[in-house]
Amino acid sequence: MPKPATQRPKLPSVGRLGLVEPPARADLTRLGWTTDAHVELLWSLSRAPDADAALRAMVRLADAAGAEWDELNTAVMKDRSLRGRLFAVLGSSLALGDHLVAHPQSWHLLQGNLVLPSADELHRLFTDCVTEAPKDAVLPALRTLYRDRLLVLAALDVAPTVENEPVLPFATVGSHLADLADAALGAALQVAVATVCKEGTPAPRLAVIAMGKCGARELNYVSDVDIIFVAGSTAQDNLAITTRVAGEMMRLASETFFEVDAALRPEGKHGQLVRTLESHVAYYERWAKTWEFQALLKARPAVGDAELGKQYMAALMPMVWTACEREDFVPDVQAMRRRVEQLVPADVRAREIKLGTGGLRDVEFAVQLLQLVHGRNDSSLHVSSTVEALAALSAGGYVGRDDAANMTASYEFLRLLEHRLQLQRLKRTHMLPAPDDDEALRWLARAAHVRPDGQHDALGVLREEMRRQSLRVSRLHAKLFYQPLLESLGGSVDITSGLTAEAAERQLAALGYQSPASALTHLSAMANQSGRRGRVQAVLLPTLLDWLSDTPDPDGGLLAYRRVSEALAEQRWYLATLRDESAVAKRLMHVLGTSAFVPELLMRAPEVIQSYADGPSGPKLLDTDPEVISRALVAAAGRQADPIKAIAAARTLRRRELARIASADLLGMLEVRDVCKALTAVWVAVLQAALEAVIRANTPAGDRAPATIAVIGMGRLGGGELGYGSDADVMFVCEPTDGFDDSAAVKWSVSVAEQVRALLGTPSADPPLEVDINLRPEGRSGPLVRTLSSYAAYYEQWAQPWEIQALLRAHRVAGDPDLGEQFLHLIDKTRYPSGGVSTEAVQEIRRIKARVDAERLPRGADPNTHTKLGRGGLADVEWTVQLLQLRFAHRIPALHNTSTLESLDAIGAAELIAEGDVDLLRQAWLTATRARNALVLVRGKPTDQLPGPGRQLNAVAVAAGWPTDDGSEFLDNYLRVTRRAKAVVRKVFGD
Template identity: 50%
Template sequence: MTAPGRRSSTFTRLLRHGFTDPSAAEKLLETPELSAVRSDPVLLEALGATADPDLALHGLVRLLEAQPTPTARRELFDTLIASKPLRDRLLGVLGASAALGDHLARHAGDWHALVTYEPRDLHRDVADFERGLADADDPVSLRVAYRRCLLSIAARDVCGTIGVVETAAELADLATATLRAALRIACAAAPEDAERCRLAVIAMGKCGGHELNYVSDVDVIFVAEPAPGADGEPGDETKALRAATRLASHLMRICSETTVEGSIWPVDANLRPEGRNGPLVRTLSSHLAYYQRWAKTWEFQALLKARPVAGDAELGRRYVEALAPLVWQAAERENFVADVQRMRRRVVENIPADEVERELKLGPGGLRDVEFAVQLLQLVHGRADPSLRSGTTLDALKALAAGGYVGRADADQLAESYRFLRFVEHRIQLYQLRRTHLLPADEAGLRRLGRSLGLRADPVTELTRAWRRHTGVVRRLHEKLFYRPLLDAVAQLAPGEARLSPEAARERLVALGYADPAAALRHLEALASGVTRRAAIQRTLLPVLLGWFADSADPDAGLLNFRKVSDALGKTPWYLRLLRDEGAAAENLARVLSAGRLAPDLLMRAPEAVALLGDGTGDGSGLAPRGRAQLEQEVLAAVGRAESAEQGVTAARGVRRRELFRTAAADIIGSYGTETRPAEADQGALVDRVGAAVSDLTAATLAGTLRAVVREVWGDTLPTRFAIIGMGRFGGHELGYGSDADVLFVHEPREGVDEREASQAANRVVAEMRRLLQAPSADPPLLIDADLRPEGRSGPLVRTLTSYAAYYRRWSLVWEAQALLRAEPVAGDEDLGRRFVELIDPLRYPQGGLGTDAVREIRRLKARMEAERLPRGADPKLHTKLGPGGLSDVEWTVQLLQLRHAAEVPGLRTTRTRAALAAAAGAGLVAEDEAAILDEAWVLATRVRNAVMLVRGRASDTFPTQPRDLAAVGRYLGYGPGHVGDMLDAYRRTARRARSVVEDLFYGS
C-alpha cells in the first residue's frame, strides 16, 4: 500500500499517460484481470493514446468481466498484448465510444470482429456488410449485427486506417445493406405482399450522397409498381400500392423501433412528395406528375442525392433517370437562388440562441453552409456540365474547381474545413451514438473530443482554435464561392487557372437574379479589372456586394448604381476605405442602391453622401435624423452665404437632397435588413421617423426659401409679419417622400405700414417662393399646395390674421374646421403663428362637439370625395388613400372623434393621427382592439406609399403594376421573393378589418 499523502509510481505514470482520474484507474488496475497492465508499458501506453484513457480502461474491465469463461478472458488478454492492430482498434473504440463499450459488454464475443487486418478490410463495400447481416432474421438480431459492423468501421476510423470521407461512405454502405436486410425481413413476414408489388427504396440526403454520419436519420423515398401477373400483365395498381405501403412501413419499423438492443436509426420518408401529408408510396408516374407540377425548389435540391439502394434495382434506376431532367432544370425556376438562400436562412433562424455558437451542422460557417453552396452551384451549372452531377459534396466541389466554377484555392480551403467539421461531427456522435451536432459544453467533453482528433498538448484550447478557424473559413468563402469566379472571369489576373466560361458566367448571373447578365459582366469588368489598388479593393468588396445585390428585387440596378457611385468617387481616398473598413457601410450601400430609384437618384446627385452610411463607426449611425432646429440653422446659414435668392434656394435644395437621402437610406436599411417583417411597433416607429424627418426638412426648406426671398427684395425686414402654417400631412408631421406641402399663408402689417402695401409684399413673397421651389430641377419637387385656404382656389393666397378671423367667424364650413385640425405653424414669424393657432382652436375644438347636421355633412363630403377622386379603373381595395380601410377612412374617423370630443379631452388636441387615435383609446372613446386595428391599417398604408416612392421615384397611392417594382415594394414590406401575393392579401385583410371598424365608428352602423 502507498503511504497516505504519497503518490505511487503507477499513479504518476497514469497521470503522465493522460488519465484524468488516476486514483480510480489505479484501483481498476489492482483487479486480478488487469494486474499485468501495471507492468506492461505497451498496454498502458496504448490506453494513454486513446481519446479518453479513463473511459477506455473502464470499458476494457467491463469487457474482460463479460467474458463467459476464464479461458475466454485469457484469450482476449493475450491477443490484446500480442496484436498491435487489435490493441489499437479495441482500445481506440473503447476510449472514443461509451456506447460501443456498452455493446461489447453485452456481446462479449464481438471483439473478434476487430482481429482481422487485411488489405481488403480497408475498403469494405455493401456486399461485405450484407454478408455481416446475412444471418439476421428479426429486428433484434439485425440490431446486434448492425452494431457489430459499426464496430469495425469505428475501429478503423479511430485508428486512422480510413479517413473521414471513407468513414462516411462506409456508413452509407452499411445503411444500404441494413435497408436491404430490413426489406428482406419485411418481405419474409408478408410474402403475399412481396409478390404483389415491385418496391424500390431511394436513399436521399447523406445516405444517398455516400456521406452518412454515425447517427443520422436515413432519408428515403419509396416508389412502387404492380408486379406482373402470371400472364405477364401488370397487376392491380391499388392493391400493389397497399402491399408496398405495408412493406415500406414494416421496413421503417424494423430500423426505427427501440428494442432491448436499442434502435438502428430512424428511417425518414418526409422528403417524399407532399411530405408527411402525402402517401408513403407512389408509383413512378405519380412521382413524376408531382415534381412536374407542384414541387418546390428545395425538393429538386434534395433530389441531387437520390440513389436507389434497396428493393427493385431496375425500378429504382428508372426513378432516378426519369427525375434527373427535372432536377437540372430547377435553376430556371423563378426566384431559384432566393428560394435556396431563404431556406438556409430559415434554418439558421430556428437554432436556439444559446446553441448557435456550438452548432456544427446548421450554424453560420457550419456543414450546411458548405453543402448549400455546393448544391446551388451544381444546380446552376449542372444543366450544361454532367461532370458536376455528383451526390457527394466533396466530389462535387472537386468537379466545380476543375471546371473553373469555383477557384481552386477556395475549393481546397473549403474542402479542408468541411473534412474537419465532418471529422468533429463523427467523433461527437460516436461517443454516445446519439444524433447531435453540438460541440460539448463541458470541459471534459471538449478534452475527449480534442484528444480524439489527435490534439494532445492542450486539447481544449487547440480544438476551440481550430473550430473557430474552420468555421471562419466557411463563413468567408460561403458567399465568395458564388461571386469570386465571376470576377476572375472578367479580370483575368491568374493565367493558367481554370475560369468560368462567358456562358457559365451568364448562367450564374441569371440564376442569381440578374436580368441583363451581359451588362452585369461589363460592369464587373470595369470595376475589377486591372492591377490598381482601386481594382484590388473592388475585387475584395464585390463578392459580398454582389450577394447583397442578388438578395434584392433588382440586382441589375444595384450593380449599375454601384458602378456609377464608384466612377464618381473611386479616386476619392476615403470612399473605398469606408466600404472596406467600416463594417456595415458596404452592406448599407448595397441595400440602398438596389432598393429602388429614389435613394440612388439622390445619391448620384451628391455621391459624397455615401459617407453617411458609415459615419466613422460602421453602424450607420450617420443616418440618425436631424432635428428641425438643426436643419433650419444649416439651411439659413447656407442661404445667408448665397449671393442671390436663386442661389440661396439651390443651397437649401442641396441640404434637402442630402437629408432626404439620409432619411430614405435609414428607412431602407431598417425595412430591408431582414427577411422577416419588423414588429408592428417597429413599423410604426419607421413611419413616424420618416414622417417627422421629411416634415422637419420641408419646414426648414420653406424657412430658408422665405429668408432668401425676403433678403433679396426687402433686405432683413419684410413690411409685414409673415407666417407659414402647415396643413394636412405636413402639419401632422406625416409627410411622405412624394407628398405635397399643404400650407396656409398669414400676414399682419407692421406698425405704420399700409395694409395694401403689406398685402402686396406678402403676395409677392408667396409667388416668388413658389416660383423658386418649382423651378425645373433634378431634385425631387417640393410643391406648395394652398388649396385648403378659405374659399379654396377662389380665395386669396394670403390673408391677414384679421381677415382669417372674419372669415372663420362668418363663413367657415365644417370641412374647414376639420382641415384646421392639422394646422401647425412651420416657418416665419413665430408669434404670428402662435396667434393664428389661438384663433382657430375654438373652431377646430368646438365646445359641445358637433351637431347632427355637421356630422351628416362630414359623412357626405367623405363619400363625395371618394366617388370623385378615386381613379377610374383602380382597384379600390388596393388604393391606399381612398380605398376601404385606407388612409382616408382612418384619418376621417380620427378627425370626427377630435371634432366631437377634443374640447373635453386635451389629448385629442394634436395634429398627429396616431397620437390622436391613442388618446381616443386612452379616453375610452375607442376600444383598444379597434384602435390597434385602425393604427395598423394607417401604418401599413403609409408604408406602402413610402415604398412606392422609394421604388419608382414618383408618388402613387396604388401598388405598382410592373412585377419587378411590385417585388421591390414587397421586399421593403418584408416579403421575400415569390410572396407578392401574400403581401397583397395581407394588405386587403388589414384594410378590410379597418373598414369594419370605420363602419362602426364613423358611419355609426
C-alpha cells in the same frame, strides 16, 4: 565491465495520465494496471480523447468479460494496434462502450489487420444473419451485427488519436456507412417480405431509392436515412401489398438500425408511401417543386429491384438537369436558402455545424445550385457526393481550383467534427459544445485528431480552426458563385477559370439576375478598371454580388453600385471602407438592391455611406439628432446672401438628411413614427431657411420688412407625419409692421411667398420640394396671403365644413413664432367651438366623405390597395379621427392635437370608441404609411398604389420592413389590416 541493466520506465502518476476522476486510482488497481510493465499501456490510455471514460468502460468490460478478461488483458498488453483502437473507441463513444460491455466478445473484431468489407461482403453478412438466426431472434442479431460493424469502422476512424495508425479518409467513412446502411435496409426488406408475403403470395417488385447523404454515399454515423419507394406496375404487382412491405421495412429498420424517413417522396408525408414509376414521373412532370429536383441530385438505387431502380433514375434524372429553366427556379432557390437560415435560433447559430452561418449546408447548397445551373450542359457534374461535385466543378472551370480545394478541406473538417459529436452517444446532433465548455471542447479536439501547434494546446488549436473554417466557408460561399464570373471577364483579373460567357450568364440568371448579360457588362466595367480600383473591385465583387443576390432587385442594385462607384471614383475612402468594414458593404448592398430612391441621393451625398458603419453606441446612422440637423440647415442657408445659393445650401443638407433617414429606414433601424417625424423636421427646416433667405433678399439694408410672416403647416406637415412623397401643405399669414398698412404688408408678403414657392419648386436632381397652398380659404381662388384679421373675418362668416376639418391639422412650422401662435389661437374657436361643431357640419363631412370615396380614387386604381384613398387606407383613418375630433374636441382637450396617432391615443383614452377599434385604426394607419413610404423608396418617386404580385411588390415588402421578401404575404397582411379598419370607419361614419 558489465553493462548496467536497462531501467524500466517509471509508472506515471494518475494526474500525468490525464485521469481526473476520483475513482481512477482504484480502477487501475482493479484492472491490475499498476506495475512498471503497464507503463506503455497507460500512456496509450492517456492519449484517449477521454481517458476517464475509457478507463471506466474497461472496468465494466472486465466485469462483463468474465473468464475472457485474461485473454483480453493479455492481448491489450501485447498488441499496440488493438489497445489503440480499443482505447480510442472507448474514449470517443460512450454508446459503443455500452455495446462492448453488452457484447464483450466483440473486442475480437478489433484485432489483427483490419480491412473494411466491401458493399457485397456487407450484404452477404446481413443476408446470412437473417437466414441463420432463429426467427424470433433475427432483429436482435441484426442490431448486434450493425453495431459491431460500426465498432470496427469507428475503431479504424479514431485510432490515430491514440496510436500512430493510418488516418481513414473522410470519403471512405461516409461511403462505408452508406454501404452499411444499404446492407441493413436490404436485410430489413428481406424480413419485411417474409413477414407480409405468406405462402402463396409472390414478393412484390419494389425498388428502394436512397436519398440525401445516404444516396450520395457520404452518410454520417447517425443520420436519418432518406428513401423513396418505387413499385412495379405490371398486372402481377399488388400496390397494397407492396405498400405493406414498405411500411414494415421502415418499421423494422427504424427499430433495429436507424431512423428511416420517406418524407422526400412526392407530396411529402401526406403523399402515398409507394408509387409506381409512372406515378412518380407524372408527379415530377406536373407538380414537383424546385427543392424536390434538388433533392434528386443525391438519388441512388439502394436495394430491392435493381432494374426498377435503374428505370427510375433514367426517367427522372433528365428532369433534374432542366429544373433551372423553370419559371420559379430563382425565387424557389432563394426561399430555400432563407428557410434554412431561419431554422436555427440566432443565439446558437455560431454553434450549429450543419445549418449555422459558414456551416455544412452553406457548402452543400452552393455546390448543388452550381450543379443544377451547369449540369444540363455538362454531364461531368452528374455526381451526387458533395466532395466529388466540388472536384467536378473545379475541373469544369465553374469553381476556382484553390477555392474548390479550400472548400473541400473546410467541408471535410466540419464533417469530421460532426462525426465525432455523433459518435459520442450515437445520437443525431450538429451542435458544438458551448464556447465556455472547455472540457467538452478539449474532448472534441482530441477525438478529431487536433494536435498542439507550439503556440496553443489542442483546445486552443481547435478554437482557432473552427473560427478559421467557418469564416473561410462564408467567404468561399460567395466566391464559389462569383469569382469564376469575374475570371471569365478577363482583363486585369487572373484567368484561372474556364467559365464561358454563356455559362456565366446561366449562373447569374440562377442567382436572381434577370438581365445577366447587362450584369456581366457592369461586372466587366468595374473589375477591369486599371490600377488600384480594379484590383479592389475584383476582391470585393464576389461578396458584394452574393449580398446583392439576396435583395429584391439584384439587377437594379448592381447598376446602382456601378453608378455610385463611378461617381465616387476619386474618393479613396469609398472602396477602402467597403473592403475593410463588411457591415458597411453589406448594408449598402441591401439598400442599393431594394431602393431606387436612395442611390441618387448617395451619389450626391456620399458621406452618408460612411455612417453605415457601427459606432460605439450603435449604427452611426442613428447618431444624428434631427433637431440639430434642422438648426444646421437653417444656419448654413443663413450664411448666404443670395436666396438661390441659400436654398442650394439648404438642399445639400436636406439631401444628406434624406439619404440618412431613408437608409436607416431600409435597414430596419427606424420605426415609421420616427421616419415621419424626421422627414417633417427636414421640411420645416427647409421652409424656415427659404423664408429667411427670401425675406433678407427683399428687405433693403437698414430698412424694416413691411410685415412679419408665419407659415402654417397643414395636412401631414401640420401633423408632423410627412412621408417621403408628401408635399408641404401650408398657409401664409402676415401682419403689418409699424408704419405699414395692410395692403402694403399683404402685397410684400405675397411676393415673398411666391418667391419661396418658386425657388423651392425649381427642378433639380433631388426629390421635389413642392409647396401646396390649396388648403387656404377659398382654395385656389383665394389670396395667397392674408392678415390675421382677414382670416378671422373669413372663418367667422364663410368657413365651410371642409375648411374647418382642414384646420384640425393646422400648426405653425416656420416664420415668426409669435404670429404663428396668434393664428392658432384665432382658429381654435373655429375648429374647437365651445358648443361643438354643428350637426349640419358633421352631416356635411359625412356627405363629402361619401363623395370622396365614390369620385376621388384615380382612374384604374385598385380601391383595395391604394394606400391613400383605398379601403381602410390613410384617408379613411384620418377622416375618421377628424370626425371624432369635430364631434368631441370641445369637451376633450386631448383631442386638440394635429397628429393622427396621438389623437387616436386620446380617442382610446376617452373611450369614444372601443379600444380594439382604436387599435385597428392605428395598425391600418401605420401599415398604410409604411407601405406608402416603401413605394417611394422602391420606385424613386411618389405613388400610392401597391403593385400586383411580383418582384416590385417583393421589394416593397422588404422596404416596408416585412420579415421576408414574400410580397404575397405582405399584401395579404395589408388587405387584412385595412379590411378590418374599414369596418371601424363604416361604424363611426354610420352612427
